[in-house]
Amino acid sequence: MSEPRTTPVITSRVATSQPSFVGYPRPPAGAPNVVLVVLDDVGFAQLGCFGATIATPHLDRLAAQGLRYNRFHVTSVCSSTRASLHTGRNHHAVGMGVTEEAALGFPGYTGRIPPSAAMLARVLRDAGYNTMSVGKWHLTPQTEYSAAGPFHRWPLGMGFERFYGFLGAETSQWAPELVRDNTHVEAPRTPEEGYHLTEDLVDEAIRMVQDQQQAEARKPFFLHLATGAAHAPHQVPEEWVLPYEGQFDDGWEAWRERVFERQVAAGVVPEGTVLTARPSWVPEWSGLPADQRRLFARYMEVFAGFMTHTDHHLGRLFAHLDEQGIADDTLVMVLSDNGASAEGGVTGTMNEAAGWLGHGEPVEEAVARTDEIGGHDAYNHYPFGWAWAGNTPLRLWKRHAWLGGVRTPLVVRWGARVPDPGGVREQFCHAVDVFSTVLDAAGVPAPASVDGVTQQPVDGASLLPSLDDAAATEHRPLQYFEMMGSRAIYLDGWKAVTDYVSDQFGEREVIPGSFDFDTDRWSLFRLADDFSESRDVADEHPDVVARLVELWWAEAGRNQVLPLFEFPASMAHMHPGEFAQPEHATYRPGGGPVPTTQMPSLVGGFELSAEVVVEAGDEGIIAAIGDRHGGWACYLLDGRPVATFAMLDTTVRLADDTPLEPGRHEVVLRYTPGRDATISLHVDGTERDRAPYAGLMFLPNLSTAGTGLLIGRDRGLAVCGDYRPPFTFTGDLRRVDVRSGRPGARPDDATVLRSALASD
Numbered sequence: 001m002s003e004p005r006t007t008p009v010i011t012s013r014v015a016t017s018q019p020s021f022v023g024y025p026r027p028p029a030g031a032p033n034v035v036l037v038v039l040d041d042v043g044f045a046q047l048g049c050f051g052a053t054i055a056t057p058h059l060d061r062l063a064a065q066g067l068r069y070n071r072f073h074v075t076s077v078c079s080s081t082r083a084s085l086h087t088g089r090n091h092h093a094v095g096m097g098v099t100e101e102a103a104l105g106f107p108g109y110t111g112r113i114p115p116s117a118a119m120l121a122r123v124l125r126d127a128g129y130n131t132m133s134v135g136k137w138h139l140t141p142q143t144e145y146s147a148a149g150p151f152h153r154w155p156l157g158m159g160f161e162r163f164y165g166f167l168g169a170e171t172s173q174w175a176p177e178l179v180r181d182n183t184h185v186e187a188p189r190t191p192e193e194g195y196h197l198t199e200d201l202v203d204e205a206i207r208m209v210q211d212q213q214q215a216e217a218r219k220p221f222f223l224h225l226a227t228g229a230a231h232a233p234h235q236v237p238e239e240w241v242l243p244y245e246g247q248f249d250d251g252w253e254a255w256r257e258r259v260f261e262r263q264v265a266a267g268v269v270p271e272g273t274v275l276t277a278r279p280s281w282v283p284e285w286s287g288l289p290a291d292q293r294r295l296f297a298r299y300m301e302v303f304a305g306f307m308t309h310t311d312h313h314l315g316r317l318f319a320h321l322d323e324q325g326i327a328d329d330t331l332v333m334v335l336s337d338n339g340a341s342a343e344g345g346v347t348g349t350m351n352e353a354a355g356w357l358g359h360g361e362p363v364e365e366a367v368a369r370t371d372e373i374g375g376h377d378a379y380n381h382y383p384f385g386w387a388w389a390g391n392t393p394l395r396l397w398k399r400h401a402w403l404g405g406v407r408t409p410l411v412v413r414w415g416a417r418v419p420d421p422g423g424v425r426e427q428f429c430h431a432v433d434v435f436s437t438v439l440d441a442a443g444v445p446a447p448a449s450v451d452g453v454t455q456q457p458v459d460g461a462s463l464l465p466s467l468d469d470a471a472a473t474e475h476r477p478l479q480y481f482e483m484m485g486s487r488a489i490y491l492d493g494w495k496a497v498t499d500y501v502s503d504q505f506g507e508r509e510v511i512p513g514s515f516d517f518d519t520d521r522w523s524l525f526r527l528a529d530d531f532s533e534s535r536d537v538a539d540e541h542p543d544v545v546a547r548l549v550e551l552w553w554a555e556a557g558r559n560q561v562l563p564l565f566e567f568p569a570s571m572a573h574m575h576p577g578e579f580a581q582p583e584h585a586t587y588r589p590g591g592g593p594v595p596t597t598q599m600p601s602l603v604g605g606f607e608l609s610a611e612v613v614v615e616a617g618d619e620g621i622i623a624a625i626g627d628r629h630g631g632w633a634c635y636l637l638d639g640r641p642v643a644t645f646a647m648l649d650t651t652v653r654l655a656d657d658t659p660l661e662p663g664r665h666e667v668v669l670r671y672t673p674g675r676d677a678t679i680s681l682h683v684d685g686t687e688r689d690r691a692p693y694a695g696l697m698f699l700p701n702l703s704t705a706g707t708g709l710l711i712g713r714d715r716g717l718a719v720c721g722d723y724r725p726p727f728t729f730t731g732d733l734r735r736v737d738v739r740s741g742r743p744g745a746r747p748d749d750a751t752v753l754r755s756a757l758a759s760d
Contacts, residue, residue: 025128026508028443033330040231043340043390051263058315065414077407081337087117087488088435088460099760108560118450122159135165135226143577146598168706173235175716202313232381240305248300251285252385261456274534281510300381328415340390344381348390353701354648379629393532401481432460480555489552493528496548537584539744593708605741608669613732620729627717646694654681
């Protein structure tokens with residue numbers, strides 16, 4: 001709704017002229033503020049109000065004031081769920097069949113949300129809301145992360161007026177890659193000064209709300225807050241871990257049983273639900289060596305501390321709404337983008353990105369580093385068993401169409417609008433419903449056209465009838481699921497799901513099932529009576545299975561699911577960016593980070609050449625990218641050229657024993673790939689050091705987090721202990737040239753796929 005305009009009357013004199021005034025859009029009276037909190041990789045059983053023994057008092061209080069939905073479903077990975085949340089459409093229907101890292105040239109997998117599916121923020125902004133996004137985005141193609149954009153798929157281009165957060169799938173909690181609006185920025189503090197991403201994100205969210213309210217409290221706002229937590233790396237100050245020491249020593253089976261009892265007692269899991277048995281691929285806790293039990297318990301202690309720390313800071317945001325006197329006028333929705341993650345593998349990992357590539361450290365090495373978990377020196381992820389327990393009482397986990405992947409917590413609070421605070425809602429619902437629910441609450445209709453583009457049909461429906469009435473008719477009788485080949489469909493209380501196992505994280509080595517779509521078996525469950533998918537009744541109802549399979553194919557055709565994602569053939573059809581990576585580029589100090597997708601490819605060999613003019617003792621970074629968990633740096637240390645590569649599973653250091661003489665020099669770093677791959681360091685045309693390099697010159701954590709190349713300085717965590725960021729170059733660094741040995745080179749398809757699909 002907008003204020004009316006007057007018709008102007010124009011004469012030669014003001015006294016006889018009549019002005020006109022442009023109207024401003026305004027939502028209907030009583031339209032609420034909206035706060036949408038999206039947690040990452042938090043399973044069905046990992047909040048206190050959903051049965052966890054993990055302390056989440058602020059989210060529990062929110063649930064006590066509002067409602068818990070125990071049959072809320074998502075797509076099972078983050079980019080896809082976020083696309084559904086923000087557009088109200090099924091994820092393939094808006095090109096987000098998988099994550100941004102694996103965007104393809106097929107319509108359902110482009111990674112590019114079309115103009116025909118305007119985002120919730122855009123619709124609310126056009127209706128008179130202020131719109132703000134803080135935290136994880138992961139809806140922009142990797143090739144568009146740089147300072148050259150294009151920016152129309154960044155948050156401000158999709159309808160948000162303010163943004164502060166990170167563009168990629170994940171980032172370090174201690175040293176994140178941050179963006180404010182359309183500009184890459186530095187974190188306000190260093191890791192050594194106690195910086196933590198979650199605290200910073202909530203500070204920004206509170207500041208945005210405060211600024212907006214103090215400027216114009218009569219105007220409603222939409223705040224989207226997406227934490228990096230609890231996606232790996234699980235990183236948190238040690239004081240948050242200490243209260244959990246010993247709490248997981250009896251293992252994942254025992255913890256799961258305790259949680260299940262709490263779930264049933266709380267009414268979030270129905271009486272009579274079957275707690276599914278431990279699968280063969282999750283090790284029996286009592287059979288593990290004592291040192292591994294301690295290691296695995298520590299992984300979970302850190303995760304629990306990470307969750308409680310996140311809850312604490314979310315509590316500050318909720319308290320701010322109370323202090324501003326707007327809590328009752330604010331619709332708050334808290335959810336997770338997918339079930340708990342098993343991306344740490346059977347034994348967990350101290351470096352998640354290395355695990356994606358199958359380079360995880362031997363468990364014995366991790367045992368020796370147990371105390372480092374959660375701190376600056378680890379990029380850790382817990383083992384399979386804790387993901388299984390984190391989805392109690394459900395089967396499997398993230399990336400699968402089984403309930404452990406697609407059913408997550410949903411907490412909704414809206415002041416007096418909730419008739420039975422603390423209640424549980426059992427209607428089947430999905431991420432696509434959030435869009436319609438918010439618009440329904442705001443009294444804003446979904447537009448038929450935006451910027452002249454006809455909008456495609458909305459797949460979601462409002463949850464408000466169920467909010468008002470626990471007995472409301474289930475609004476969603478049909479929903480398909482598909483993720484990386486794992487398929488399922490829900491219809492009127494029935495659910496059919498395939499046993500397909502994708503080729504990731506070594507799962508095919510331990511999880512029985514189909515490895516080919518032609519051999520998939522469809523199981524059948526009556527979810528109306530079987531909350532946990534515990535009893536397969538496919539053999540008893542072959543007619544129902546046949547009908548659901550046929551319906552799945554119809555939904556797949558309607559929503560652009562086909563062709564099905566296949567390993568490795570799909571990766572031959574990666575969607576190109578605006579420009580191919582350059583063969584050669586020249587850089588100078590003073591600029592922001594250059595993402596890996598916009599710099600010359602390093603995979604097929606490269607040469608870095610730097611022109612420097614120095615005095616005796618000059619030192620500092622020439623070029624650096626990444627950190628000790630994956631990255632490399634070339635620098636002067638006490639005047640001596642040095643290069644260190646921290647390549648996920650190995651560290652290689654080159655050094656010149658002789659300091660540079662005062663004057664001009666050329667420092668060159670070369671990577672020569674091949675069977676006898678080497679890295680070498682040269683000064684003024686003379687080789688000063690060389691070393692074999694057996695690792696892979698591919699750092700998936702850099703592109704996943706949006707990490708970029710810096711010239712003349714570093715930031716965040718260092719690549720090694722030789723220096724402490726920023727370690728600014730003290731001499732005259734005139735230029736740095738990077739030349740690819742093989743432009744456009746990339747790792748083999750299997751490596752790209754494994755890392756791309758892991759980064760969700």
